[in-house]
Amino acid sequence: MTNPLRDDFPALHQTINDRPLVYLDSAASSQQPQRVIDAVAAYQGHDHANVHRGVHDLSHRATEAYEGARDRIQAFINANSRSEIVFTRGTTEAINLVAQSYARPRIGAGDKIIISALEHHSNIVPWQLVCEQTGAELLVIPMNTQGDLDIDAYQAMLDKRVALVAVGHVSNALGTVNQVSRIIELAHAHDIAVLLDGAQGVPHMAVDVRALDCDFYAFSGHKMFAPTGIGVLYARESLLDAMPPYQGGGDMILEVTFDKTTYNELPYKFEAGTPNISGVIGLGAAVDYLNSVDMNSVAAAENDLLDYMTEKVSAIDGIRVYGNANNKASVLSFLLDDIHPHDLGTILDHQGIAIRTGHHCAMPVMQFFGIPGTARASLALYNDRNDVDALVTAIEKAREIFA
Amino acid sequence: MSNEDLRELYRELILDHSRHPRHFGKLEGCTHQAEGINPLCGDKLHLYLSIEGDTIEDIAFEGTGCAISVASASLMTDAILGLHVKDAEQTFSVITHRLTQPDGDDSADIDEKFKALDGVRDFPARVKCATLAWHALQAALSGHNQPATTE
Numbered sequence: 001m002t003n004p005l006r007d008d009f010p011a012l013h014q015t016i017n018d019r020p021l022v023y024l025d026s027a028a029s030s031q032q033p034q035r036v037i038d039a040v041a042a043y044q045g046h047d048h049a050n051v052h053r054g055v056h057d058l059s060h061r062a063t064e065a066y067e068g069a070r071d072r073i074q075a076f077i078n079a080n081s082r083s084e085i086v087f088t089r090g091t092t093e094a095i096n097l098v099a100q101s102y103a104r105p106r107i108g109a110g111d112k113i114i115i116s117a118l119e120h121h122s123n124i125v126p127w128q129l130v131c132e133q134t135g136a137e138l139l140v141i142p143m144n145t146q147g148d149l150d151i152d153a154y155q156a157m158l159d160k161r162v163a164l165v166a167v168g169h170v171s172n173a174l175g176t177v178n179q180v181s182r183i184i185e186l187a188h189a190h191d192i193a194v195l196l197d198g199a200q201g202v203p204h205m206a207v208d209v210r211a212l213d214c215d216f217y218a219f220s221g222h223k224m225f226a227p228t229g230i231g232v233l234y235a236r237e238s239l240l241d242a243m244p245p246y247q248g249g250g251d252m253i254l255e256v257t258f259d260k261t262t263y264n265e266l267p268y269k270f271e272a273g274t275p276n277i278s279g280v281i282g283l284g285a286a287v288d289y290l291n292s293v294d295m296n297s298v299a300a301a302e303n304d305l306l307d308y309m310t311e312k313v314s315a316i317d318g319i320r321v322y323g324n325a326n327n328k329a330s331v332l333s334f335l336l337d338d339i340h341p342h343d344l345g346t347i348l349d350h351q352g353i354a355i356r357t358g359h360h361c362a363m364p365v366m367q368f369f370g371i372p373g374t375a376r377a378s379l380a381l382y383n384d385r386n387d388v389d390a391l392v393t394a395i396e397k398a399r400e401i402f403a
Numbered sequence: 404m405s406n407e408d409l410r411e412l413y414r415e416l417i418l419d420h421s422r423h424p425r426h427f428g429k430l431e432g433c434t435h436q437a438e439g440i441n442p443l444c445g446d447k448l449h450l451y452l453s454i455e456g457d458t459i460e461d462i463a464f465e466g467t468g469c470a471i472s473v474a475s476a477s478l479m480t481d482a483i484l485g486l487h488v489k490d491a492e493q494t495f496s497v498i499t500h501r502l503t504q505p506d507g508d509d510s511a512d513i514d515e516k517f518k519a520l521d522g523v524r525d526f527p528a529r530v531k532c533a534t535l536a537w538h539a540l541q542a543a544l545s546g547h548n549q550p551a552t553t554e
């Protein structure tokens with residue numbers, strides 16, 4: 001019954017307050033397999049130099065490792081070309097890049113950008129900024145109390161003044177897997193580009209950007225078993241080609257004079273400055289790891305475990321679950337009696353169980369339900385029923401303390 | 404850490420004040436007020452003071468937060484009602500110092516009830532919950548209109 005993949009993750013094998021660690025906070029950040037840790041260490045310890053610059057051997061090795069990772073990431077999400085894989089600091093920077101380089105130059109007063117009621121702050125605030133800068137309007141697709149988006153309402157919003165639709169693939173607060181294919185199809189019928197925030201999608205299911213037919217797909221390394229500080233923006237090559245650079249600096253140029261600068265080819269036009277080389281190598285190793293475990297079987301096992309967790313936790317007296325969408329991944333958000341989620345989080349931590357408590361950087365979702373926050377248990381490919389059983393026991397303990 | 408630490412953190416007095424906070428509500432005609440926000444947690448409270456001369460004649464707070472932050476606010480309002488402003492400021496210094504020193508400085512003479520908050524010293528992530536209301540108090544007394552935070 002123990003999940004064999006646990007053995008690949010050294011951080012999971014420790015005690016917290018004399019109890020075995022039960023890590024149920026992967027939606028905030030996932031742990032890293034030994035393979036990723038080793039790949040980063042090998043680079044740091046042996047192959048480090050700047051990329052794309054030196055004629056010496058170390059620089060060549062670093063460049064090979066860096067660009068090799070790009071190729072594997074391209075294949076992993078089935079992008080058409082390596083030019084479509086832009087490295088960023090994370091999902092947040094990827095979305096800001098699209099907001100500033102794609103949306104900002106092409107919108108003005110009277111234009112509209114559509115997001116949804118389920119978004120993480122990183123897919124709200126960049127659009128608010130660009131709307132402030134341009135006078136465009138931000139529209140929000142409403143959701144119902146299950147946590148499902150209202151697709152009819154969305155359809156009614158679409159017209160020729162909408163410049164972009166930006167929605168999450170999977171909600172980090174409620175776990176809803178949005179109907180992204182339908183959302184994209186409807187937008188494309190009006191020639192509107194669609195960005196998917198895939199931070200919570202990539203770690204939990206096979207993602208094929210060509211099958212999805214999305215125009216932009218943003219995701220983060222640290223939610224998919226790689227280090228922090230590295231992420232990816234996938235974008236259609238034709239769109240990237242037409243977009244101005246996001247930042248200026250080294251590596252993103254072909255030629256600089258004081259009169260004029262010629263930008264480098266894709267994807268380097270969007271990678272100014274020395275990049276996060278070790279992060280990219282770690283991300284490449286995480287992709288190798290995910291290929292070795294098969295994302296389709298990971299998704300199936302996680303869905304079974306989410307069903308089990310939902311059933312067991314819901315059965316505890318006084319539990320209220322937030323978000324029971326038709327299609328969910330990884331996340332169970334809940335409250336217990338009138339206990340504030342932070343108090344619940346402290347009592348669970350005391351028993352070695354790591355969950356997230358609070359608003360999950362999705363304050364509008366909490367406002368929708370009229371609650372200050374939730375307790376959120378989130379699963380990854382290394383969790384198993386033992387983790388869920390420990391969670392249930394710990395929640396019952398919290399009830400005793402607050403009885 | 405043992406279960407005793409948890410019981411210490413969630414003492415009866417803390418649970419009682421969090422469930423039945425004293426001086427909870429809005430204070431019409433207050434002379435001083437401030438908001439306390441913990442952006443990470445989303446805890447938010449609004450503190451109202453009515454100061455006549457140099458004495459805190461009335462006090463109230465409203466908002467949402469965890470058991471620790473609500474109980475701390477409730478205990479605080481109970482304790483500083485009727486105090487001279489200088490004494491309230493002195494209490495702020497003593498309590499925040501007491502709660503934020505990891506080794507615990509128990510030398511100061513404080514109201515017995517505040518010792519109920521001592522449990523947070525074993526829970527570093529929760530210290531900011533206990534000090535939120537106190538930072539709002541300081542902000543209200545200093546009269547600047549910026550919300551107080553514990554980040």
